[in-house]
Amino acid sequence: MAVKKHSLASATVRSHEGGADCACEAKGHARKAVGVDPEIKEANRKRLRRIEGQVRGLQKMVEQDRYCADIITQVASVQEALRGVARNLMRNHLHHCAAKALRSGKREDSEAMYDELLEMIYAHLR
Secondary structure: OOEEEEEEOOEEEEEEOOEOOOOEEEEOOEEEEOOOOHHHHHHHHHHHHHHHHHHHHHHHHHHOOOOHHHHHHHHHHHHHHHHHHHHHHHHHHHHHHHHHHHHOOOHHHHHHHHHHHHHHHHHHOO
């Protein structure tokens, strides 16, 4: 069985020909989550629409030369909202993709998932 390597940021994710080794399906270089809870997906979509509105508000604040401290406060609010979306996505990824890869009993798949998770944590804890 041939092994493909897919790059996600600087992490390497391996999948075998014919199917992915996690709950995420690989098609070419694009991967698609298949275990997403519909309620979490809708909550993320709503949150992202609110964030989009907040960013438009930030643009207006900058255009209107609003007080820097007020803009910075709003930037922090947007950042926290984005972190909330990321937490939901991480929870789903751990519950589905990571759990399946780690339980697979395949050392290569487990190691690839550990690497991916560590890279995600390191990249987002800055």
